Amino acid sequence: MTQKKATIPVCAVFDIGKTNKKLLVFDQNYEVLKEEQIQLEESLDDDGYPSDDLLQLTNWIKSSFQQLSQNPDFTIKGLNFSAYGASLVHLDGNGKPLSALYNYLKKLPKPLHKAFVEKYGKEVFRETASPDLGMLNSGLQLYWLKNEKPALFHQIRYSLHLPQYCSYLFTKEAISEITSIGCHTLLWDFDKNDYHTWVETEHLHSVQQKPLLTNHVFVDEEKQLSVGIGVHDSSSALVPYLRTFDENFILISTGTWAISLNPFNEEPLTANELAKDCLCYMNFEGKPVKASRIFAGNEHERQTKHLADYFNVDVNYYKQVKFDRDLIVFLRNKYKQATPDTADVLLDCPFVERNINLFKSYEEAYHQFMLDLVAQQIASLKLAIGRTSVRKIFVDGGFSKNEIYMSLLADAFFNKQVFASEIAQASALGAALVIHEHWNTQPIPEQIISLKRYF
Structure with a gap:
């Protein structure tokens, strides 16, 4: 009788950069066992501005995970996502995306910016620890939609930052997460540790869910899979260092x-x-x-x-x-x-x-x-x-x-x-590490980062 080969418990991470989209598979020692990378063609949004193609991205994430699930060598115990910030996916009441994934490099109309500053003052930028960056402040993307595309704005039930949208594809849970909300979004008041009052004044309820800490997971009992809620890639890149030094x-x-x-x-x-x-x-x-x-x-x-x-x-x-x-x-x-x-x-x-x-x-x-x-x-x-x-x-x-x-x-x-x-995959590794306790039975290895000193 042939003995069934033991499968390796792994954590899969989708690491979504502006240029490269990756799927990485980590074992319990955080060695990369598998890596695939693609570059997707950009599409044009409804204003003719280039943007990441949300449909292509969604289909790639779903199909890649489906393929990985069928790999007889692996048992996927954890799944998480690191992705670039300042980008929102707007969902309707049925959980379907309503618009393009608007590019954060798109220009915010000057009259609209002027109106915002006149109404709320410049201190709002300091209070939210967000330089005045136009569409790179994702809160201003919602303000722009409300004023420039009101018909679309009023259909929005949830606005999810990109890492949380990736998680939503698997959990159907529309949530906010602290690293995505707390990165130059203009949404989070660092002084009072809550959403800024302007967000309430403008009724931007689609982003006002109480943010969860990054180590939160949703467990798929049937598949015995812990699914993370995603993490902003810059914050994710810090995790291996904070866990090591x-x-x-x-x-x-x-x-x-x-x-x-x-x-x-x-x-x-x-x-x-x-x-x-x-x-x-x-x-x-x-x-x-x-x-x-x-x-x-x-x-x-x-x-x-x-x-x-x-x-x-x-x-x-x-x-x-x-x-x-x-x-x-x-x-x-x-x-x-x-x-x-x-x-x-x-x-x-x-x-x-x-x-x-x-x-x-x-x-x-x-x-x-x-x-x-x-x-x-x-x-x-x-x-x-x-x-x-x-x-x-x-x-x-x-x-x-x-x-x-x-x-x-x-x-x-x-x-x-x-x-x-030499952790070239720092943000992906960080995403696996923040949910370590939920998928990995081994301690975090000491030699997780290899370093080369320059003099």
């Missing part, structure tokens, strides 16, 4: 944005910090995390395309460029460099002002671009550090693999320990 640290989570996250900075957000795109996130335990951000990944993509066109090389040529300290010295002597103390260095990467014709080679131009980008990064990092004593700086995501970026950062913070972290 006791001493103060700061994490630069890099992707489309480079976000400096400091869970140990308890100084109240000032109007000055807010003006420099500094904000507070909520971590998975409901505690504020001081954060500052630059659009570094987006800028890197833009400039490497530009450099590839100009020097007639492949768009990924930058991956072959090795860090050249002599070239850095040469560039610093030849060109005026941006200093992180320059007031406007955070607004735009200084490289946009440079004349590309002056550079003799791609390598020279790329090193200068990285000098400028890292000047921006240093300024952003200093904002998040504030007056806290931080000894360790961790970098994860795309830039952690960029030797030039990492070496320049280590130069700038020579009195601290600077590490490239």
Whole structure:
């Protein structure tokens, strides 16, 4: 008689980025056993603006999970979701999406923004720890719908942030979760630890469910499956570090944005910090995390395309460029460099002002671009550090693999320990870890993060 092969208990995580959508499968030691990744074609919303195609995304999530469920090697014990924030899915009374997944880069009409500020004042941005970012403040997306598309607005029963919509596909539970509500949404009043009064004044009831803590799960008894409620990807990326390190640290989570996250900075957000795109996130335990951000990944993509066109090389040529300290010295002597103390260095990467014709080679131009980008990064990092004593700086995501970026950062913070972290899947891992107790019978391994120090 053949013995039935034991299946492996696993946690599946959908990690939904703006560019890449992934499904990862973790075993109880948090090793990745399976990974699939796709890029979906964008569609146009009802105003003709590009947006993630919600129907395609929904179908991919459902069909991928269905396929995974049929894999004889795995028993899925946990399921969770990490996804980008600032995006709402609006459901009608039958739980069906009513509109496109409006893109957070869409412009908020100026008259509407003016009307909001006149009505509620600028202090609302500080109270909600949300820089004034237009559609990147998801609360303003609802305000926009109410004023610009009232027929649609009045059909909305629930507005779910994207991570919670992904969870809803499996649980049919329409809920709010603290990391999604507490990330530059303009919805959460950090002073009173509740929804801001303007949300009530505008009757935005579709988002006003009491937010649950991130470790909440819904259990499917029949399948013996614990389904998480989703987590905002930037907050999720912090979880492995908070679960691993006791001493103060700061994490630069890099992707489309480079976000400096400091869970140990308890100084109240000032109007000055807010003006420099500094904000507070909520971590998975409901505690504020001081954060500052630059659009570094987006800028890197833009400039490497530009450099590839100009020097007639492949768009990924930058991956072959090795860090050249002599070239850095040469560039610093030849060109005026941006200093992180320059007031406007955070607004735009200084490289946009440079004349590309002056550079003799791609390598020279790329090193200068990285000098400028890292000047921006240093300024952003200093904002998040504030007056806290931080000894360790961790970098994860795309830039952690960029030797030039990492070496320049280590130069700038020579009195601290600077590490490239090799959990490239930090946000997916965080989503699995926050529901650890609900699916995993083993303790969390000590060596969950592999680090490479730069000097």
